Amino acid sequence: MIALKDIKVVFGKGTPLQKQALNGVSLTIEQGSFVTVIGSNGAGKSTLLGVLAGDVLASEGQILIGSTDVTKVATAGRAGLVARVFQDPLTGSCGALSIEENLALAARRGEKRGLSAALGTKRREHFRERIAELNLGLENRMRDRMDLLSGGQRQAVSLVMATLAGSEVLLLDEHTAALDPGMAEFIMKLTQKIVSERKLTTLMVTHSMRQALDFGHRTVMLHGGEIVLDVAGDNRKNLQVEDLIDMFRKMRGETLDDDALLIG
Numbered sequence: 001m002i003a004l005k006d007i008k009v010v011f012g013k014g015t016p017l018q019k020q021a022l023n024g025v026s027l028t029i030e031q032g033s034f035v036t037v038i039g040s041n042g043a044g045k046s047t048l049l050g051v052l053a054g055d056v057l058a059s060e061g062q063i064l065i066g067s068t069d070v071t072k073v074a075t076a077g078r079a080g081l082v083a084r085v086f087q088d089p090l091t092g093s094c095g096a097l098s099i100e101e102n103l104a105l106a107a108r109r110g111e112k113r114g115l116s117a118a119l120g121t122k123r124r125e126h127f128r129e130r131i132a133e134l135n136l137g138l139e140n141r142m143r144d145r146m147d148l149l150s151g152g153q154r155q156a157v158s159l160v161m162a163t164l165a166g167s168e169v170l171l172l173d174e175h176t177a178a179l180d181p182g183m184a185e186f187i188m189k190l191t192q193k194i195v196s197e198r199k200l201t202t203l204m205v206t207h208s209m210r211q212a213l214d215f216g217h218r219t220v221m222l223h224g225g226e227i228v229l230d231v232a233g234d235n236r237k238n239l240q241v242e243d244l245i246d247m248f249r250k251m252r253g254e255t256l257d258d259d260a261l262l263i264g
């Protein structure tokens with residue numbers, strides 16, 4: 001379970017560039033629930049994921065993950081609680097390390113022991129099995145450097161990495177946006193499988209209205225650092241992509257001439 005209570009985030013406080021990125025966001029997400037997060041550029045989506053991951057500290061408010069108050073806990077202190085996959089496949093894994101070394105590091109998140117202790121024969125076999133489940137043939141390339149993989153292969157490995165430390169919360173920051181349509185579809189199927197099998201509490205930021213409605217249990221729209229839409233159940237089932245695009249138009253007070261981008 002995640003609970004955000006009246007979260008405010010101000011960047012550059014007291015400077016001419018002061019920006020209120022989140023303005024009183026309250027959100028409770030049940031264990032195992034999958035929430036899609038939409039909103040126009042600058043709405044506060046990445047900041048919302050940032051306050052959950054700990055790399056942005058809230059100026060006001062309280063954050064609970066399970067029963068732990070993490071409001072003042074920085075990223076390293078939340079590593080075993082929260083996993084994150086980024087838009088850029090190069091972020092979140094180390095290109096100079098092999099697939100199995102990256103997996104070993106991910107499995108050790110939140111712990112202090114080194115890499116060599118993490119790569120015993122049993123663990124190597126376990127990692128190999130997890131990677132074989134992807135059906136991408138990467139189990140035969142466990143000692144290849146990560147930077148030899150395609151963007152999609154790397155995102156697939158990143159998703160496996162996100163599950164290894166036993167975190168209950170998964171944050172997905174437009175993690176299919178840089179992939180071709182076929183690979184994006186593969187990664188979304190994999191995401192759904194992992195989230196439901198492991199009952200992960202998940203927030204997925206997306207610019208695709210289709211993705212926002214097709215995946216997960218609930219959709220939240222941010223605008224100007226506030227939640228302006230929060231739908232689940234039948235209300236969400238009855239929503240069409242066009243309805244969301246209309247809402248974007250109204251929020252922005254303008255006509256979108258790039259609707260195709262949002263539909264995709």
Ligand SMILES: Nc1ncnc2c1ncn2[C@@H]1O[C@H](COP(=O)(O)OP(=O)(O)OP(=O)(O)O)[C@@H](O)[C@H]1O
Binds near residue numbers: 011012040042046048
């Ligand atoms: N580190 C920072 N310093 C100053 N301002 C920031 C910082 N991070 C974000 N902002 C500002 O806070 C606001 C919210 O940004 P955020 O990145 O959360 O939006 P977003 O909804 O993720 O947008 P996008 O869809 O463009 O990624 C924006 O106005 C942004 O310029």
